[in-house]
Structures are given as structure tokens and as C-alpha cells.
Amino acid sequence: MTIIILPNKEKQFIRDILVKEGISDHDASDVADVLVSADVRGIKSHGLSRLKKYLDRINQGLIERTPQLTEISHKGNALLLDGHNSLGQITAVQSMTKAIDLAKEYGTSVVATGNSNHFGIAAYYSMMASKAGMIGFVCTNTSPLMAPFGGKKAMLGTNPFTVAIPADKHHDIVLDLATSQVARGKIEVAAREGQKIPYGWAVDPEGRPTTDANEGLKGTVTPLGGPKGYGMSLVIDILSGVLTRSDYLEDIGSLSATNKKQNLGYFMVVIDPSIFVETTVFKKMIDDYIDRIKSSPKAQGVEEIFLPGEIEANMTEKQEHDGIEIAEGLYHAMKTLGEAYHIDFDDYLQK
Structure with missing residues (x-):
């Protein structure tokens, strides 16, 4: 099943949750706009998938709700x-x-x-x-x-x-x-899928270049x-x-x-x-x-x-019209997150 959310609906979902968390409506709208902009540009590692991480840090006392x-x-x-x-x-x-x-x-x-x-x-x-x-x-x-x-x-x-x-x-x-050289997330994907990584992406814990994704995760990106x-x-x-x-x-x-x-x-x-x-x-x-x-x-x-930036701009035009596809794992994560705030994520999705 393909799960689609329109950008304005994704923004509304993020804003609604942040407001319930104690963030002002104006500030919540700014945060939501930045996250949605990442998704429509095709940079989904920095979009809706980041929301729970921010909420966790707020609830752990690591981020202020109402700063000046x-x-x-x-x-x-x-x-x-x-x-x-x-x-x-x-x-x-x-x-x-x-x-x-x-x-x-x-x-x-x-x-x-x-x-x-x-x-x-x-x-x-x-x-x-x-x-x-x-x-x-x-x-x-x-x-x-x-x-x-x-x-x-x-x-x-x-x-x-x-x-x-x-x-x-x-x-x-x-x-x-x-x-x-590359985002650490790409190395994490390779490790999960049991694939080698290109030479030069990472070094192992001793600082030696490696093609072993797991060793790269133990070491650092280059x-x-x-x-x-x-x-x-x-x-x-x-x-x-x-x-x-x-x-x-x-x-x-x-x-x-x-x-x-x-x-x-x-x-x-x-x-x-x-x-x-x-x-x-x-x-x-x-x-x-x-x-x-x-x-x-x-x-x-x-x-x-x-x-x-041209490829991302073209992607933005397409997804602002067609909507953003939500991966199944992210869908279930947002369903669970929404439930904690008495919000139904399904209400925001394209029917």
C-alpha cells in the first residue's frame, strides 16, 4: 500500500503535536515548515522522521519549550x-x-x-x-x-x-x-543489508580505511x-x-x-x-x-x-503537487506517536 501525505497536511500534523507539547503555535509552524521542506526536497532523513527525536529531547529536559x-x-x-x-x-x-x-x-x-x-x-x-x-x-x-x-x-x-x-x-x-565523504546513515543501511561499503567512506577504530560497514560504524566517517x-x-x-x-x-x-x-x-x-x-x-x-x-x-x-539545488527544486514541485510518500516504518512510528498525543495520523493522510 502506498501511503501519501500532502505537504500542508504533514505540516499540520507536526504543528498539532508540537502545540500539544507546549510549543507556541508560531514556533511550531516554523519547525513544521523546516521539516516538511526537507521531505519535499527529498531529504527525508531530516524531515518528519526527526520529529520523535526532538520530542524525546524536549521531554528529557534537553531542549527548552519556550525559550527567548x-x-x-x-x-x-x-x-x-x-x-x-x-x-x-x-x-x-x-x-x-x-x-x-x-x-x-x-x-x-x-x-x-x-x-x-x-x-x-x-x-x-x-x-x-x-x-x-x-x-x-x-x-x-x-x-x-x-x-x-x-x-x-x-x-x-x-x-x-x-x-x-x-x-x-x-x-x-x-x-x-x-x-x-558520506552520511553515516548510508553506512548504517549497508551494515543492516550485509553489504560492503566503498573504499574511502569510513575508517575502522584504528583509523584504517575499511570496506566493512560494521567496522566503519565502530570507527568514523571520513x-x-x-x-x-x-x-x-x-x-x-x-x-x-x-x-x-x-x-x-x-x-x-x-x-x-x-x-x-x-x-x-x-x-x-x-x-x-x-x-x-x-x-x-x-x-x-x-x-x-x-x-x-x-x-x-x-x-x-x-x-x-x-x-x-536544481534536482531538489524539481522534487519539491513534484511532491508539493503529488504529495509525499511515507515509508511503512515511518507510518507506524507516526501512528504510535500521534496516539500518545490523542491525534490520529490517518486523519492527515491523502485518501
């Missing part, structure tokens, strides 16, 4: 914020909103936010800027899953970063990537491009952790931990292109840029050249 984002320091277009251990989506939406407002006033802005939690897909926040006609850069540090290049102990997170650039007639260019991904992850950890007065390296709490707050940070930069070139002209130039990339000669067997 406050300023620690503010000088011109630079702002340092304290998230007060909020749900990451709430803190990050408010942080990017402030970054956009500052960029409208100054042309550029830098907003650093600490004392927060996992915020879902990074691209959501950079795209807030591109939808406002600006260039957005966002990065965050995460709990340690990756050894430094040449090491064997997980010291760094997969520390993602994203850049969104507005276009006119085309989809915005949206780069969104982690600094690890940096993207070896020393290049290691260097990128390290810089992001400093920008997101040290500058925001949050934790960094192996001090960051795991999303799966039941006894430790995450205390991680975000670093955001917004640029108003109009300080360099009129915005409509800039967007048309980006369209020209995209056209020239897409019309460039294709390698043998390639039907189309895609820009960063």
Missing part, C-alpha cells in the same frame, strides 16, 4: 545571539530573519548564534535569504562523527554549509553539503576530499562553535544522547547584491550563468547538466 532568543552583542551589521537551548529550527529562523533585516539596512550582515540545537536542513535558511533577493551563507557545527585527516577518533562533526543565490526565471542556485573536507569542517567548527561561545570538537552533545545538551552554534552571512549591482540585473546575470552551464557540452551518456 536574546542579543549578547550587536555592533553595526554584526550580531551575536543566545538561542537559550531552543529547538534549532526556531532559533535558526529567527537568526536568519535578523540577518536579512540587517542586510537590508547595511548591505551585508553577519549573525552568529550559540547555545542551540540541531536545526534540520541548512538550505532552508540560506534559501530564506535568496527568496528575499539576497545571497545567503549558513553553516553549523554538529556532534562528532568524523576523525581529523590522519586520525582515528571522532573529533569533528559532518559540519554542513550552504549557499543560496537568487535567480530570476530559473530556480535559485542552492549548494548544501556536509564536509564528510572527510570529503580527505584533508580538504577536514579543513572545511575545522573552520566551520570554529565559526559556529568558538565564535558563538558554544561547544566545539568532541564536547558537542549527540542528538541521540539522553543526558547531554547539544550546545552547538550557527554562523550566517547575508549579502544584498544591490550594493554591487542592481538586483534585477544581478538575477538576470545569474539566469545567463545557469543557461550557459546547462547548455555546455555534455559527457557521454549524460542527458542533462544540473545546477546545485
